[in-house]
Amino acid sequence: MASSPYFSLAVLFVAALGFGLAPLGLAWLWARFYAPPKPNPVKNAIYECGLVSKGDAWVQFRSAYYLYGIIFLIFDVEAVFLLPFAVAFTGLSTAACAAMLVFVLLLVEGLAWAWAKGVLTWA
Amino acid sequence: MDQNLKIELGKQGIFVTTIQELYNWGRRSSVWPMQFGLACCAIEMIATTMARYDMARFGAEVFRPSPRQADLMIVSGTVTKKMAPQVVRLYNQMAEPRYVIAMGACAISGGPFKQGYNVLKGIDRYIPVDVHIPGCPPRPEALLQAFITLQKKIDGQHLTGEDRPRFLNADAQGEFPVPEQGAHDLEPTSNRGVWPVEIHGTRTRN
Numbered sequence: 110m111a112s113s114p115y116f117s118l119a120v121l122f123v124a125a126l127g128f129g130l131a132p133l134g135l136a137w138l139w140a141r142f143y144a145p146p147k148p149n150p151v152k153n154a155i156y157e158c159g160l161v162s163k164g165d166a167w168v169q170f171r172s173a174y175y176l177y178g179i180i181f182l183i184f185d186v187e188a189v190f191l192l193p194f195a196v197a198f199t200g201l202s203t204a205a206c207a208a209m210l211v212f213v214l215l216l217v218e219g220l221a222w223a224w225a226k227g228v229l230t231w232a
Numbered sequence: 233m234d235q236n237l238k239i240e241l242g243k244q245g246i247f248v249t250t251i252q253e254l255y256n257w258g259r260r261s262s263v264w265p266m267q268f269g270l271a272c273c274a275i276e277m278i279a280t281t282m283a284r285y286d287m288a289r290f291g292a293e294v295f296r297p298s299p300r301q302a303d304l305m306i307v308s309g310t311v312t313k314k315m316a317p318q319v320v321r322l323y324n325q326m327a328e329p330r331y332v333i334a335m336g337a338c339a340i341s342g343g344p345f346k347q348g349y350n351v352l353k354g355i356d357r358y359i360p361v362d363v364h365i366p367g368c369p370p371r372p373e374a375l376l377q378a379f380i381t382l383q384k385k386i387d388g389q390h391l392t393g394e395d396r397p398r399f400l401n402a403d404a405q406g407e408f409p410v411p412e413q414g415a416h417d418l419e420p421t422s423n424r425g426v427w428p429v430e431i432h433g434t435r436t437r438n
Contacts, residue, residue: 143391144328144399147406151324159300159318 145184176228178221252391258385259329260291263379266302266326267295270319271309273336273369280372288345290379299325303381306375307361310338310345311352313418318411320358328399328406333378333385334361337368344368357422357431360398 110116156162194201194209201209203228223229238248269277281287281295296302299322311319323332334355337343342353355361362385363378369380389397398404405425411418421431 133430145402147328147399147402149324149407151410154321154325156323157300157325159317162323204419 117227138190173228173231175230176223180223183216187213247404248384255386255388255391257299261303263290263292263331263382263386264294264296264302265292265304265306266299266322267297268305268322269438270315271306271336271338273308273339276369276372277306277308277335280375281381285372285376287376287379290376290383292379299323302326303329304331304333305359306333307339307355308335309369310343311355313350313413316352316355316358316418317410319355320408323359323406324410329397330399331362331382332359333363333365333374333375333382335378336370337366337388340364340366344380352418357427358411359423360426389407 154161190209190212198206233248233250241248269275281283281293292304303326305319305326307319323330329416334340334357338345338351339355341370342348342351345351346353352358356364363381365374365378378399380388391400399406408426409420409423411420413419422429
């Protein structure tokens, strides 16, 4: 066994394990003999600011803002395309102009749909 | 072990100690105070930790913002009746062994606000106080003096036997009841376990 090339490695492994576990074991023994645990509901409370926690952490947040964010994105992206569209308007072919109008109409359709659904009413 | 023999051996270069001494030396040299201040005394407490007075010399520079990691509560200032339940609850949440320094006249007795309707007349009505510092506010040197007194107290504690401190005694109580706001005063008005004197009289004077 001692002739194995991994023997020294195994010895080092056991020594390293002992180096880590011995202090933990000593601390555990010390606590067992000299430090009686005294748990109580106040001590075990989760919140540690001196105040008692109220209610549940599992609450629902309204998704209204998320919808506003999506609609804002529509106008945001539209503006990015509208500006070069306006600058290059006089030089555009009929096909390009029609494609651009289709794009704007698609966005307007989305806005009309959201409006009809009552998303723009914050309540 | 005989103290004189120990000193004699020390002169010969032989260091003799006991587990109890080593344990107490370790604990008193690394007291972690809780980081919370109540009133003007807290300013003196902050000054004590800074470079000029340098509380780090005594191993207590690590102020922890959580009661779980602290073992010394410095009640630095006026304890209002609104704040008292929170202070007692924080004390309950500290890990054992835990110590309390009542800093300044207010924390001891209510101080200049003793006649006030909303000031607790001393935090030792609810939690056991180890060291009291008089003063309004006490100077940083006074806080250091109190800290050294606490260290001496820790040094003298026994691990076993009848006179061992509360936290080593499995039968001693670990929970200190948190008072609640009553109609006119905190209820109960004191913890009879640490404040044996009965409190009665008009509500502004007690």
